[in-house]
Amino acid sequence: MAENTPVYNAESTAVARELGTDTAKGLAADRITELLEKHGKNVTSSGTRVRPFLILLNQLKSPVVYLLAGAAGLSFFFKEYADAVAILVVIAVNTIIGFIMEWQAARSMEALSKMTQQQARVLRDGKVQEISADDIVPGDILLVEAGDMVPADGRLAEATQLQADESALTGESVPVDKNTDTLQGDVPLAERHNMLFKGTFIRKGNARLICTTTGMNTELGAIASMVQSAKKAATPLEKKLDNFSKRLMGITLVIVAIIFIAGLLNKVPVQEMLETSIALAVAAIPEGLPIVATLALARGMMLMARRNVIVKKLSAVETLGSVTVICTDKTGTLTENRMDVTAVNLPPGEEIAIQDKPEKQDNAAWDSLLKVAVLCNNASVDTSKEEAAKGIGDPLEVSLLEFAAKAGANAEEWRKQYSRVKEMPFDSDVKIMSTLQRKEGGFIITAKGATENLLEHCTQILQDGQPAPLEEGERKKWLDHTEALAAKGLKPLAFALRETDQEPQQLAEELVFVGLAGFLDPPREDVKQAIAECHHAHIQIMMLTGDHPATALNIAGQLDIGEQEEKVITGKDMPDTEGLSNEQKTTWRKASVFARVSPKQKLDLVSVLQENHDIVAMTGDGVNDAPALKKADIGIAMGIRGTQVTQEVADMILKDDAFSSIVDAVKQGRIIFDNIRLFVIFLLSCNLSELLVIGVCAAFNLPFQLFALQILFINLITDVLPALALGVADGNAEVMKKKPKDPRQPLLDKRRWISIWIYSAVIAAASLGAAWVGELQGEASAASNNTFFFTLIFCQLLHVLNMASAKASFFNNEVFRNRYVWLAMLSSLGITLLTLVVPALSRALRVESMTQLDWFLASGFSIGSVLVIRILKKLNLIV
Template sequence: MLVAPAFVETQAPPAPRALGLTEAEAQRRLLADGPNATETTADDSWARVLLRQFRSLTVAVLGGAAGFSFAFHERAEGYAILAVILVNALIGFWLEWNAQTSMAALRRLGLSVARVLRDGQIRAVPADAVVVGDVLLLEAGEVVAADAELFEAQQLQVNESALTGESMPVSKQLTPTEPDAPLAEQVNRLFKGTAVVNGTARAVVTGVGSATQLGAITHLVQQARHAATPLEVKLEALARQLIYITVGLALLFVVVGLLRGASVGGLLQTAIVLAVAAIPEGMSIVATLALANGMLRLARHHVLVKRLAAVETLGSTDIIFTDKTGTLTQNRMAVHTVWLPEGRVELAAGAPSIVPDPRLRGLGYDHLLRVAVLCNNATYSPADADAALGDPLEVALLSLAHRSQFDVDGALAVGRLAEQPFNSDTRLMATLHRHADGQGWVAVKGAAEEVLRSCTSVHTADGPQLLTPEEHTRWLQRVDELARAGLRTLALAYRIVPCAGQPDWAHELSWLGLVAFLDPPRPEVIPALESCHRAGIRVVMITGDHPATALTVARQVHLPLEEGQPVITGPELASLLLHPNGAGRRRLRHTAVFARVSPAQKLEMVRYYQQQGHVVAMTGDGVNDAPALKKADIGVAMGLRGTQVAAEAAALVLRDDSFASIVTAVEQGRIIFTNIRRFVLYLVSCNLSEILVVTAAGLAGHGAGLLPLQILFLNLLTDVFPALALGLGKGSPKVMHHPPRNPQAPIMRPGDWRLAATYATLMTLLLLASYYVGRHYGLTTLAESNNVLFYGLAGTQLLHVFNMASVGTPLRHNDVLRNGYVWLALALCTGLLLLTYLVAPLRALLGVQPLSPVVLALILAPAAATLLLAQVLSFALTKKSKH
């Protein structure tokens, strides 16, 4: 029967809905209920950010040393130590404040407006000014501003993937549903943050702000507390270890000094020198700047880093939980399979054009494309695919026609005489078009069961063939086969009717075949996942979508799958997490696909794996990902299509939504950690040498041997600049060819401590030998001997930077030699050392004496000998490892 071209599902709205709220009533409700905004973590004030820079054990020890300096009237030393604390705090504050303001700018870009009916007039108001009782007016392309209940809808479809993880849009109707029904079944309700993809609607707002479904999930985000990153914990632990070593040596020094009858004041002053020597003042500065450099590198790859330490943490990640929709896939439907009566054809979703087997043109492929184009209400242009509007399946059909080089414009030129819209009762759509000689051309698409019921024949190369019961059953079996593969199907059919005005035109159809759809994977995902596999990083898909769909995508992107039971569903997961026995833990360890998972279960998964000792990264773009993003060691949000809530919860935001950018971030994180380990070894060995020199000189009865200001100058000069140069290295090109390091391992492993102690002992013995020769043979005065230790330490530490390549690397192949920043740092430090000798005020402050050729030789000898002997040691260790 011929029906009206447009089908409108509606009911007579009550009078208040016809006019909407009055402006006065809307303002009253806004004041009473507050703005339509979900809870987000408030930005810290500049004072709080600045205060946070002073909360560390290192600052506490340096502050204590400054206090003692003032108490003993050593004001220059006290002010110098306070200046070091302040400079370090200002650098940290500047970098963290910039990251925070960047996120604030991102939030401002996300402000939106909503169309509401007030005083009988359509008005555009800020989304946060929408109140309960407002009438929302919605059409394709708009985002729902608040939770609402429909009272008028026309072919309405809404993309709720941000809440549910489902790729396909949900058809909305006016049929009442229970308020506590699952979100996917609440067909008469709209939810804040979802997007209208087809049709128009009017709805009454029932919830705003925290009272929305979005607000409930945001509340989970607030509950998911974020702990300190592994790097922050390890640097603090390392500083604590150095302080313990210093306390032990200081106690030994004090006990020996008291037994010798030394003055308490002199002992305390030496203790201050030891405290300053123990703290690598440059460590936190260099770590911050190395991380900031990594942040800038990542920004060039479209990765926004909100917290600096997050860069390193991602580098130590050994498991990545990733959402499916919009992360591994493109969040848009594409034709995957066309099944004609003569056979099945699988199509490449990413190919710009499709040239099917020429035989298909005669077997019904062109007829199928004609139906796909005519029985279609979407708009699509290959020149601007992102601007397409309409049902995603219809957009995919138009894309298929263009890619198949079908004459779309020519087909549409015939015009449309009538339409039977799709609805939940008929489960098909039909359109009538004018054909040659006054005939009508009928195009039909819909659920296979319904289309088959209306078909009497099958279109084949030999002409129409009778649709037998056996053939009917075979096509239904093919539908089941495609569904088990996670594909969504549409059946297509056509008919030529004798008269274009014939009233009964949607029956006695000729079957054309099936079209199956899938949300295609992003083209860059497969190589990115392969890189993760090489790097020993496990990637796990966690999605709210159907298990078959998730499994199909997993196979397309080459995720490793468990034999027998490749997917764990939400109900199974709840049981496994509640009672994780041996077999259950094994399934959790080896399963790569989790489907029908709720937001709360994503959060539980992150928590469970963290408890097992893993460093967990979580990627996602939807509101439903936000709690897990915040709880994870590293949350990575998709910034292009992702929600604001996800971006707020994450530590990293990918501005290009590219999964490959995650791999880049992992690579940079690993390079940064390698550089950090390298300069930490350098700093620790240098500071240990200072501690040993001061302690040995004190125990030998020569006082501290060095002044507090001299130690402070060495730590800020020779430590900071060479260490920073090491921290800016480009890293090895094979950094992603190794498994992730043990996340529980400290920055300084036992072998690193032994190596640092060896280097420190070597430097100390050579310096003390030079000091002893000068004093024992009367070559230097006491003041000149102090200069031998001061400048000798400086020269030794500067050349020691070349020992920081991988153990066993010959000096001629040393990558440190090829690091331009190292040579720049050495030139700068040499220039500053010359200033301490040439500038009278600095010379007086640091107690520098005129240097004779003999003193200069005593200064340079330990530096050259340290470099030479360290290379011999490296060569010996290499030969030992080979045997």
Template sequence: MPTISSPEKPHRIPIDQLFQELKVDPKTGLSADEAQNRYDEWGPNALQEVKRESALTILLRQFVGVIVYILAAAAGISFFLGETVEGFAIIAVLLINALTGFILEWNARQSMDALRKMDTTPARVLRDGRVREISSEEVTLGDILVVEAGDLVAADGNLFEVSQLQADESALTGESLPVDKNTELPPDESPLGDQHNRLFKGTPVTAGTGRAIVTGIGQQTELGKIATMVEEAKRSATPLEAKLDGLAKVLIWVTVGLAALFLIVGLVRKEEPLRLIETALALAIAAIPEGMSVVATIALAYGMLRLAEKKVIVKRLSAVETLGGTNVIFTDKTGTLTQNRIEVNTIQLPNQRAEIQSDAQAKKLEIVDGDQAITESEIYQKLIQVGVLCNNADYDIVNGKAKEVGDPVEVSLLKFAIAAGHDPDQIHQDFPRKAERAFSSDTRIMGTLHQHQTGFLVAVKGAAEEVLDRCQSLSEKDRKAHYDISEKMAVEGLRTLAFAYHETDTQPGDDFADQDLTYVGLIGFLDPPRTEVTPALTACREAGIKVIMVTGDHPATALTIASKVKLIEPGEEMVLTGKDLKPLDELKAADKEALLKCRVFARVSPAQKLDMIELYQQKGDIVGMTGDGVNDAPALKKSDIGIAMGLRGTQVAAETADMVLKDDSFTSIVSAIAQGRVIFENIRKFVLFLLSCNLSEIFVVTFAGFLNVGNPLLPLQILFINIVTDVFPALALGVGRENSSLMHQPPRDPKTPIMDGRDWRLVVFYALVMTASVLGAYWLGTTELGLTEKEGNNLVFYALSFAQLMHVFNLRSGRSFFVNEITRNRYIWYALLLCLFIMALTYYVPFLVQVLSIQPMTTTEIELILAAGFAPVLLVQIVKGIMRLGR
């Protein structure tokens, strides 16, 4: 039995109790022998390897599916009947489709590897009373971690010594600012972002020093739990894949029905069984659009290339279409809706207030709300001066690039001063520092002493309550009023600091920061929203897409950003936190309804993000998820379409997602959605084209059989039409340009199949028209021109091929027949010319002539073929015109 174990809810266990449970002396740490024993018992501090599918397994899975089985059976029957060329042709189609699927699945599945890379850093631990540096993998339960600024935390642990310790947990929790650490026990149900007495594996220490007892290693850490969720999160088939599969099943049932009917009628007529089997084989080949998956892949790849030009990298081709069908987007706040950097947002002087936007590089500051005259007041200038002097950060612009060193809040104060027209270096020269009182969790203030000419200046910043208590000249009423203002700013999601100063002719003592101070005002800091986000969210709203913020940050901050970027409208100021969320299997109908109404969620854990995504997926929505942190990785994988930020995002998020935004711009998501909708519309069009062409082949074979006029199409001729003359026009339809009107329409119902009832009616209508035209030509050729069965077969092959090529012009959506998206698509014309050239080759190349059983033709036959090709287009346009007049 294990002598120790990783404790549950370690943030709630008193530190002395932890030392007892984990059997370690905080003064000496583990002994080398005990550490080795625990290493042997618990294993390395590394994320577990999960066995993955081999390349062979993935390849073999490509040969699973109803269409594959039908084609394989058709190939087998062809070999049985001695039609080896047909058999090998069908096998070639199977191999092409399998290779395509294999490549799509064999993509960047590196998320776990990226997580493991965070394990390779060294760690310092206390063992046998001495601090030793070891590999992070050797850290074990009960070890005493020794950390300082610049370290990457090697394992989860509870702090028992801290000195101005801060850690950047944005990738894990979504918290924008470095987190101040302490040793106090938080409330029982505190989320990770509020567990300030803990350090978490993989997070960098940004300031201070500390010691912690290790309570979790490897898979037991919060990072490990996320890694497990990434592995366990399952992706279902994409909507496009599911719809194409559904379409295939419909075609198969149609084929089975027609083939069975054809066989029954033939047997009743006592026709030759071998001929019946050959005809049934032709029906099977005719029913299956062999080129559909290839055309879909190329159409998606074309959309992927166009998105790459817009700085959107697509890792799964089907993700392009999936995003086009997305009607719900979960977005992280930090780094996605905001810039993931802290800035001065609000200036609150004793009698003036203003909200600002500043640009240090451009040395520009703008008052966006509040008192426009605030910059003219002397106390405003004093606020800037105090903010620069009581500051240990450094900010400089070298060759047009900003270099930041120090606490992000202090850096933002320097940038604010520069934007306001001040030179921090000059201020420091005018007021050289003589002493400093460092910030501590006990006093919650920082103070600096400066000499100026014949006098001295004390600059102080810190928590509002502490600074105001040191401003003795203020009345109790005024102190309370200013403190209430700071609380209100905090409720609005701002992190606040108060500023004060003291001027004296004589040098003060060590308590200079506690002397009677003059209150200057408050500054509210905020991770500023991205300027381009608001119009992008407006575009989403117009397109009927619901955008939901899910963040690990503070609720007030989340709500403030949501309001600023117009994610929520007035009256929607509702925010739910992780404490409000029950596990998905415990939710009642009323709970689900409340969750579906809320647009802002804060202090949410990775597991809760998964639950919310699943809730919407159960509802039938197609869910997109954006994110940049390690904590977003499971949700990125679980969602229908995961979108990672490429600039600020972690490697884990980028490698887990389906798409990566190179510019971290939410606007790029809107572009991707528009492209996705275009792709789906193009796919719908080429599916409509392929199915109407394939159904015409089925009708030609079936009706000819019922009429007992022979088999006008051979199986290999049908296969040639399907994978050559049909595919290129379909491909041209699949790479059509944008349709801006699609983004002003609501998203299509995700439950709606690619082909709705109206589309199926069109397919049948188009197929019947082509069938009537081709069989009419066949009847004229055999009865009026006296063509033999082989010559008639030759006539049908070319007539149907040409009719299907001309059929592409029937798929226009505009009113004009000559000026529309089909005639403006240059790829359509390229496809037609190529197919006509290939048809000419079949007549003149001896090998093709022999394989396809081509017969010499007369001028009259060629004229009949041309008439059979143009007649369906003319008839369809007449019918469409009559229907428009009837509306």
């Protein structure tokens, strides 16, 4: 290979030689470390990363900060230096808290991204290995197949019916046919048909690829290097909260203006009312809502990650709480995905139970079936070690190799004896896989697939060691045998082959049927309980599988999915949605079990459900499931057996492929939404209570009042730590017994708004009452101000306990059990008491020592506010 010759202009053998590799064996293991040091990790970076300085700067880009800065400026102007410094301290504290929260959320997202690292299959030292895609080096021989994301750029050495989706690089929406032919001259990227590129997807076929470049040297890396920064879009919930805050700011400013005018009419000095109005505006606006919401969502994502659920988008966490229908695959999600051949049915129809070590059968069909099991197979099993063999590939194909090995077949010897020439990969629509092998004196075609599909391509059956015509009655008999296996909960698979002297034009034609195998895949132990939990949560479960209807119904019965007498809807019963009547759509929506469905029919079902305003979660693992996953409100990809295409388009990835993990994620999504709504209610009721008390004081010219810095201090103490504590609550026991929330509804409905105003009125009345009683006792106005100040703080801190469910007991609920709530209350209370012992704080906040009467009034009225609210909750007057 000449120097500077593009790899697509060179023969694949020359490329391999240049890189010091072997397409049959791959790189030697002892070279990997050296190559990693030379070329670096196979990672790309867009240049976008979390910058602490920018996060800190963003905390200052807020209308609230501008208001505070204006208040500080006015204080300096009027020579109220203590107030000015105190306001600047408030700005600094708010900025630091916002920075810490946003930095923590960003770090959480970075940790999540590390959990979704891509895996790749490589050939090293003559053995297929599964490694992190980050550890690929130039010279590695990569194995890719339909559904995989290409992990690095490379030159094709082998390709079977290969098509790649390169739209991410070229913008070409149609998959590109690929081959190993050498190209001539300078060829544009989109026409390099003998190359595969990092970040593209294999849509069809399989290939062996010589890795030529990795990381930032790839075509994808070249694009990434041009991207310096990217602005992250806000989630729907963040947008909803942001719009909510802006609207609230407008309302608040109107109310503050009224209070300002009322104060002036009551002869309050302009400077004091101006500072009070600005501080009040700041106090009334829950400026931390978007940040706290982001942190709550990010924490929820981390919790889900610990429970084997990777959520890729913050918005998905919100949507999870609204799911009304879960469309789930059967194999590996509801079942163990531990395929074992437990029955074999050979011509003339004899069913053989398979034990740990299958006994050799005196039947030529037995050997033929084993041969198909080994040759029509892309999996590999390492049996060289003493411990249990580790298989790489499709679980069903791995189980076939394990079965063949137990039956005494030598897979490696057969694969050497019968070298593969061509393959027709399994297709979800055709439901058949076939291969062509060269043997001494001719060729052999092997095929496996669904019985009803494979029989259509069979003209003969192996009887007494000889091919015999396959009559219509015989076909029906084998379909009955398939039904019998499926009725036992087994997955049936049919096998066929044909020997020929000439290379055939079509693989799956004129085949000889050799028998059936039944695979047992039992339900997961935790699934039945998870499905029962979904039923309590008013979530409909739909099982969608490509398996036989009898198998699907058997598993559905064991897991209590749908009614026992319910009819299974098969793919044949699902016409295109264009000709679908309303009655048929209703039948689809009410059904629970779908069998023999194609990817297109899955997509149609999602559309029908969404027309009915259902929020749909859809699971998938194959490349053809990607459209349905993308269409669904929540696309869920399998982490173990899922292809990289599905993992790329999905919103969630199940690391353990378990259905119970989906239910955990839905539960966590509901808890997070409830938590966010709780701290919104808490913040608003506290902030509006401040508006009410200041408004009443200004309107009636009361002898006691709150000063600007006192308002800012209260806002700082009650808005941050208690709200954060509510955001990380574990949720109440009723969360999975309620109907899913309608995403079209606002964050706060009319009843919750009424409750917020009642909360605020009770807190304001308690605070004003304590101060008024103190005034009646002959206390000076300064003492009444003290009582007023501390009562409002105590009422707001104790108000956290009112956020528990009305149905729960006061001492046994999700808020009372939340240790973060108590930590937040004690911390806030400790900071409050510091105002009495730190002279600088006392002077700035105009706080004096408290008498026993002051403490009695402040504590008594604040506890009274809690009791009043709890009584109103029990009477179901507020939520």
